[in-house]
Amino acid sequence: MDTTLHTPSEALADSVAKLAAARPVVIDVVPAREISAHHAAGGVSHAGPPIVPSKMCPPMRAALGAALTLEGAAGTAEEAIALVESGDIPLQPNHNVGGVGPMSGIVTGSMPVWVAKDEATGKTAWCPLNEGSGRVLRYGADGPDVLERLAWMRDVLAPALRVALEKTGPLDLYDLHIKALTDGDEAHHRTESGTAMSLVKLAPGLEDADPAVPRFIATNGQWFLNLAMVFSKLALDCARDVPGSPLLTAIARNGVEVGIQVSGTGDQWFVGPAAMPGPARLFAGYTEADMNPDLGDSAIVETYGLGALAVAASAEAAYNCGLDPEDRFAITTELRKIAAGESPDILLPNGKGAILGVDALAVAETRMSPPVHTGIAHKQPGVGQIGAGITHPPLQAFDEYAALVPTSAA
Amino acid sequence: MDTTLHTPSEALADSVAKLAAARPVVIDVVPAREISAHHAAGGVSHAGPPIVPSKMCPPMRAALGAALTLEGAAGTAEEAIALVESGDIPLQPNHNVGGVGPMSGIVTGSMPVWVAKDEATGKTAWCPLNEGSGRVLRYGADGPDVLERLAWMRDVLAPALRVALEKTGPLDLYDLHIKALTDGDEAHHRTESGTAMSLVKLAPGLEDADPAVPRFIATNGQWFLNLAMVFSKLALDCARDVPGSPLLTAIARNGVEVGIQVSGTGDQWFVGPAAMPGPARLFAGYTEADMNPDLGDSAIVETYGLGALAVAASAEAAYNCGLDPEDRFAITTELRKIAAGESPDILLPNGKGAILGVDALAVAETRMSPPVHTGIAHKQPGVGQIGAGITHPPLQAFDEYAALVPTSAA
Numbered sequence: 001m002d003t004t005l006h007t008p009s010e011a012l013a014d015s016v017a018k019l020a021a022a023r024p025v026v027i028d029v030v031p032a033r034e035i036s037a038h039h040a041a042g043g044v045s046h047a048g049p050p051i052v053p054s055k056m057c058p059p060m061r062a063a064l065g066a067a068l069t070l071e072g073a074a075g076t077a078e079e080a081i082a083l084v085e086s087g088d089i090p091l092q093p094n095h096n097v098g099g100v101g102p103m104s105g106i107v108t109g110s111m112p113v114w115v116a117k118d119e120a121t122g123k124t125a126w127c128p129l130n131e132g133s134g135r136v137l138r139y140g141a142d143g144p145d146v147l148e149r150l151a152w153m154r155d156v157l158a159p160a161l162r163v164a165l166e167k168t169g170p171l172d173l174y175d176l177h178i179k180a181l182t183d184g185d186e187a188h189h190r191t192e193s194g195t196a197m198s199l200v201k202l203a204p205g206l207e208d209a210d211p212a213v214p215r216f217i218a219t220n221g222q223w224f225l226n227l228a229m230v231f232s233k234l235a236l237d238c239a240r241d242v243p244g245s246p247l248l249t250a251i252a253r254n255g256v257e258v259g260i261q262v263s264g265t266g267d268q269w270f271v272g273p274a275a276m277p278g279p280a281r282l283f284a285g286y287t288e289a290d291m292n293p294d295l296g297d298s299a300i301v302e303t304y305g306l307g308a309l310a311v312a313a314s315a316e317a318a319y320n321c322g323l324d325p326e327d328r329f330a331i332t333t334e335l336r337k338i339a340a341g342e343s344p345d346i347l348l349p350n351g352k353g354a355i356l357g358v359d360a361l362a363v364a365e366t367r368m369s370p371p372v373h374t375g376i377a378h379k380q381p382g383v384g385q386i387g388a389g390i391t392h393p394p395l396q397a398f399d400e401y402a403a404l405v406p407t408s409a410a
Numbered sequence: 411m412d413t414t415l416h417t418p419s420e421a422l423a424d425s426v427a428k429l430a431a432a433r434p435v436v437i438d439v440v441p442a443r444e445i446s447a448h449h450a451a452g453g454v455s456h457a458g459p460p461i462v463p464s465k466m467c468p469p470m471r472a473a474l475g476a477a478l479t480l481e482g483a484a485g486t487a488e489e490a491i492a493l494v495e496s497g498d499i500p501l502q503p504n505h506n507v508g509g510v511g512p513m514s515g516i517v518t519g520s521m522p523v524w525v526a527k528d529e530a531t532g533k534t535a536w537c538p539l540n541e542g543s544g545r546v547l548r549y550g551a552d553g554p555d556v557l558e559r560l561a562w563m564r565d566v567l568a569p570a571l572r573v574a575l576e577k578t579g580p581l582d583l584y585d586l587h588i589k590a591l592t593d594g595d596e597a598h599h600r601t602e603s604g605t606a607m608s609l610v611k612l613a614p615g616l617e618d619a620d621p622a623v624p625r626f627i628a629t630n631g632q633w634f635l636n637l638a639m640v641f642s643k644l645a646l647d648c649a650r651d652v653p654g655s656p657l658l659t660a661i662a663r664n665g666v667e668v669g670i671q672v673s674g675t676g677d678q679w680f681v682g683p684a685a686m687p688g689p690a691r692l693f694a695g696y697t698e699a700d701m702n703p704d705l706g707d708s709a710i711v712e713t714y715g716l717g718a719l720a721v722a723a724s725a726e727a728a729y730n731c732g733l734d735p736e737d738r739f740a741i742t743t744e745l746r747k748i749a750a751g752e753s754p755d756i757l758l759p760n761g762k763g764a765i766l767g768v769d770a771l772a773v774a775e776t777r778m779s780p781p782v783h784t785g786i787a788h789k790q791p792g793v794g795q796i797g798a799g800i801t802h803p804p805l806q807a808f809d810e811y812a813a814l815v816p817t818s819a820a
Contacts (some may be wrong), residue, residue, distance in 0.1 A: 183621040193621050196609075196628035203613030211593040211603050218606035218628045 008405070011244035012359060015263045016341035019304070020358050022235035024116040024125070029153075029161040033109035035126050038097040040109065040306035043090035044068060047105025047297045048254025049269040050093050052386065053084050057255030057292055059140020061106035062381030066142035071108040077142070095250050095257075096267065099126040100233045102225060103138035103377055104255070104312035111150070112158030116173065116230045118238055126235035127227075129153055129161075132220045138296070139377040139384040152212075153225055160213045164205030173203055173231040174345070177306070180224070181313045181346050181354060187228040188298060188307030188318040189373040189388055194224030200213065217350035225298065232304035233297075239357070241266050246405070247340050248358040251299035251372065251393050255292055258393045262360045262401050270401045272394025277376050279322030280389025292379040294391040299372040305343065305355035308390060309335050312348045321373050321388050331371075338362045340369060364402035369395050415578040418815070421654035422769060423672045426751035428652065429714070429767050432645035434526040434535070435580035436637065441564075443519035445536050448507040450519065451665065453500035454478060457515025457663025457707045459679040460503050463494050467665030467702055469550020473514035474790030476552035480560055481518040485585065487552070503669075504675065505660050509536040510643045512635060513548035513787055514665070521560070522568030526640045527777050528648055535644035537637075539563055539571075544631045548706070549787040549794040562622075570623045574615025575748035581611055583641040584755070587716070590634070591756050591764060596724040597638040598708060598717030599731055599783040599798055604634030642714035643707075649767070651676050656771040656815070657750050660781065661709035661803050665702055668803045672770045672811050680811045682804025687786050689732030690799025702789040704801040707780040715753065715765035718781035718800060722758045731783050731798050741781075748772040748780060774812035779805050 032039040039045070044067070046060060053061060064084065065077025074080035083089045094101050101107050114125040131149060135141035180187060180194040187194060197219045205215050217223050236249045244380065245263035252259050253258035259269040262297060274293035282288070301307040311318050315325035323331070329350060336342075340357035348354055358370050369392035378386045442449040449455070454477070456470060463471060472496065475487025483488035483499060493499045503509050511517050515538075523536040541559060545551035575581065592598060592606040597604065609627045616624050627633050646659045655673035662669050669679040684703035692698070711717040721728050722742035725735035731740070739760060746752075752765035758764055768780050779802035786797045 180623045183625060192629050193625045196622055196624040198608075199609065199628060200613040200616050203610040206610050211589045211607055214606040214610045215603045218609060219602050219631065221629065226681045266804060 006067055008244055008246055008361065010263060011242055012247055012340055013157055015239040015242040015245035015247040016357050019235055019239040019247070020341065020344065021120065022118050022238040024173045024231045024234040026076060026114050026165065026173060026230070027170050028115040028165060029112050029118045029129070029158050031110050032107050032113045032114055032126065035113060035124065036099065038090060038092050039107065041090060042109065043092060044084065044093045044099055045094045045099070045101070045107045046254060047101050047103065047295065048252045049256045049257055049259025049271050051256060053081050055256060057295065058379060058381045059292055059295065060104040060106070060255050062140045062142045063137045066137060066147060067106045067108045067111070070147050071110055076090065077356050084085060093252065094297055095252055095261070095383060098124070100229045100300050101128050101138070102229065102298045103296040103375060104140060105297050106137065109400050110154055112154055114226060114230045116234045118234055120191050121238050123234060123237055125230055125237055127230035127233065128158065130223045130226045131218060132216070133385060135384040139375070140381045141384040142382055146390045156210055157213055157216060160206060160209040161202065164202045164209070167205030168202055173227060177228070177231065178345050181348065184314050184316060186307055186310045186317045186373065187405040188225065188301040188309040189321055190314040191228060192221040192222035194228060198224055198227060216354065228301050228306065229298055232300040232306065235302065236303055240262055246359050246361040248303050248360045251303050251370070252297045253294040253299060255295040258294055258397060260360065260393055260397045260401065265401065265404065270397040270398035275391050275394065277374055277389030277391045280376060280387055281320055281322045282376070282387035286386040290378050290386055294374060294379040295377055296374065298374065299393070302372045303358060304368055305339070305357055308373040310348060311354045312350060317373055321390050323390070335370070337366050360398055360401050361405065364395070364398040367395060369393055369398070418654055418656055421468050421652055421674060422657055422750055425649040425652040425657040426653035426767055428749065429645055429649040430754065431530065432528050432648040433530065434528055434583045434641045434644040436524050436575065436583060436640070437527045437580050438525045438575060439522050439539070439568050440525055441520050442517050442523045442536065445523060445525050445534065446507050446509065448500060448502050449517065451500060452519065453502060454494065455502045455504045455507055455509070455511070455515070455517045456664060457504060457513065457705065458662045458690065459669025459681050460665055461664045461666060463491050465666055467700055467705065468789060468791045469702055469705065469787045470514040470516070470665050472550045472552045473516040473547045476547060476557060477516045477521070478519045480557050481520055482537050503662065504707055505662055505671070508534070508712050510639045511538050511548070512639065512708045513706040513785060514550060515707050516547065522564055524636060524640045526644045528644055531648050533644060533647055535640055535647055535799065537640035537643065539567065540630060540633045542626070543632060543795060544554040545794040549785070550791045551794040552792055562652070566620055567623055567626060570616060570619040570816065571612070572621070574612045577615035578612055581608060583637060587638070591720060591723045591758065594726060596717055596720045596727045596783065598635065598711040598727070600724040600727040601634035601638060602631040604638065608634055608637060627751055638711050638716065639708055639789055642710040642716065646710065646713055649673055656769050658713050658768040659769045661713050661780070662707045663704040663709060665705040668704055668807060670770065670803055670807045670811065675811065675814065680807040682806035685801050685804065687784055687799030687801045690786055690797055691732045692786070696796040700788050700796055701729045702787040704784060705787055706792050709803070710782035712780050712782045713768060715749065715767055717766045720758060722743065722760060727783055731800050733800070745780070747776050748778050770808055770811050771815065774805070774808040777805060777810070779803055
């Protein structure tokens with residue numbers, strides 16, 4: 001432990017420097033059990049702070065049952081969930097076992113995950129592959145089409161990506177973010193530029209792959225989201241555990257509660273109730289009554305300073321999340337009040353550096369909770385995505401953290 | 411001229427052999443004036459058989475005026491069209507000057523085109539680059555957004571593609587079609603697999619390109635259509651001018667008339683009235699009263715034997731063109747009655763070779779006009795695409811050709 005730190009501002013600066021220095025590169029695609037001891041031991045993991053199956057929102061519970069059935073853990077979803085309830089199948093939040101997953105974020109041992117590494121620190125993190133849009137597991141869809149796609153991803157897509165990475169070498173996620181933020185991505189809702197550029201980088205290794213592999217990537221504009229997530233997760237892990245630092249290191253939603261983690265307090269979760277997204281832009285045929293509360297680990301992107309905190313970069317994301325695109329520069333400017341730092345390399349269209357990290361104490365003081373660009377799941381299982389919008393983690397969680405900080409810090 | 415041919419069936423077999431032997435590869439992207447003498451002389455070209463501006467359908471006329479304004483030919487669209495009317499700007503059908511263009515198919519001298527070459531014969535053909543969907547020139551949209559995109563394609567996209575082709579070498583279109591037809595493309599309405607695979611092939615040459623370049627390709631599922639068109643055009647040009655052969659070498663629509671060309675009769679057009687598409691699947695908010703009649707050179711894909719003639723390959727294309735996807739194998743089987751041959755390499759999902767070319771005499775005899783999967787333009791200028799559907803070239807055109815064939819051939 002670094003004992004030279006004396007003030008929160010020094011500690012914050014130290015953790016922001018570590019965040020700025022992180023250079024995550026994708027080194028492999030492996031079954032989760034090969035990178036995570038929890039999954040190697042037969043465990044399963046979920047998005048957000050800890051939650052037991054009986055308390056899960058219906059989309060997460062449906063995803064849990066479906067994923068474990070595909071894993072062969074039991075004959076039916078209900079039997080599989082019972083094994084989790086009894087503790088026979090260990091359950092952990094993704095963040096507690098080194099990774100992140102979008103929306104329900106259910107990850108089982110055979111599920112392929114991106115593995116990112118930061119060479120300077122030797123740290124790694126993981127995130128599953130993006131399934132595409134519509135009826136997909138992470139949004140709580142659990143039909144045979146969903147399981148068939150997951151099996152194809154495991155048996156065809158993941159091995160092809162592994163071969164591609166072997167041929168092309170590591171994928172530089174820092175460089176891809178610098179470029180994507182200049183071309184209309186904010187790296188959460190809008191990830192089309194990152195998707196195209198990551199495909200370009202992997203392409204020389206995909207020439208002999210099943211033609212369905214590059215098509216699956218090219219036709220899925222959200223493909224890069226999971227790479228933005230593993231990038232943000234690993235970079236923030238590099239900035240963890242700086243004594244006294246109020247740098248936010250995670251925002252994670254399980255559909256019932258939202259948890260945050262802070263650098264100076266390590267793996268401790270501070271939680272509050274999950275809000276309903278708003279503003280929101282729902283697909284035709286759905287109403288606000290269909291929405292599930294805030295869900296998924298993808299808010300790790302905002303924790304880094306991208307997504308809703310970099311909305312200035314993407315008129316398209318602003319529109320699709322229910323904002324007036326003309327407001328986007330003013331929003332990012334206002335959010336600098338809770339910024340921990342500014343990126344020297346990832347620039348917004350106005351030439352300013354993107355926000356780099358969030359100061360959890362500033363959030364508590366300004367009462368300005370960081371916005372998150374989120375997908376919105378139907379509250380019933382089996383449906384899938386019904387729109388996108390903006391959510392905020394509960395100030396209660398930030399207050400709980402702030403209460404631990406000696407008042408002399410103020 | 412090959413004087414060893416004695417019967418239509420021998421002549422047909424000879425032309426089909428030439429069609430089967432064609433191996434178009436993309437060798438460059440250049441301004442049209444660098445590959446076409448007509449465009450080098452200040453000319454402009456359009457889809458379909460010959461037509462004068464005063465007879466053009468509104469979408470084509472709007473595209474003509476907008477393209478010439480961008481070219482700097484005149485200050486306004488009306489002034490530019492007047493220069494065409496007066497003959498000061500020469501006008502030709504694309505097919506008459508070595509190329510093809512989708513929908514309105516307007517091509518000016520500075521507009522970038524794919525250049526394909528068949529190494530064995532030394533023949534070349536060209537087709538402009540795909541603009542994407544929505545409000546685009548080829549569907550008759552002519553606003554500032556349309557011109558801005560075209561300028562970007564000319565100034566950024568085309569040079570990047572040229573650099574990419576220099577780095578990666580020629581793009582093998584025959585090989586891409588073999589793969590795309592196994593992965594859900596029929597190569598006219600559904601071209602997502604070809605799009606992804608062509609991006610994969612070009613990607614090693616795009617690593618230093620503006621990030622907007624790979625994104626433009628990856629987010630445009632119709633990108634490959636123009637490559638399928640230049641492939642089909644060049645392959646069919648390789649099978650032209652075989653004395654006595656009834657092999658169809660072009661189906662082309664100008665929105666008022668549809669023209670066909672046949673191998674044995676060279677560049678002669680046989681024309682009839684352009685039909686309304688039907689069945690059709692229109693975007694929400696449009697009705698059949700909004701449809702423009704049959705438009706574009708893209709029917710060259712069906713002339714080769716793909717698109718609607720290979721509908722068995724694509725449930726998605728069948729659905730989006732207004733068919734019941736379950737009928738798709740029966741449709742392709744029935745269409746073998748007008749097939750000139752069968753591809754030895756491009757296979758349908760049932761393992762049979764795709765139709766290779768159309769026998770124009772068989773069309774006249776069976777009264778079965780080849781279907782075409784077509785995009786549908788709004789009949790008014792400035793709108794763009796309103797749906798997709800199926801059209802048929804007029805039997806009158808085939809009858810006009812058949813009337814020239816000595817009755818002893820029957």
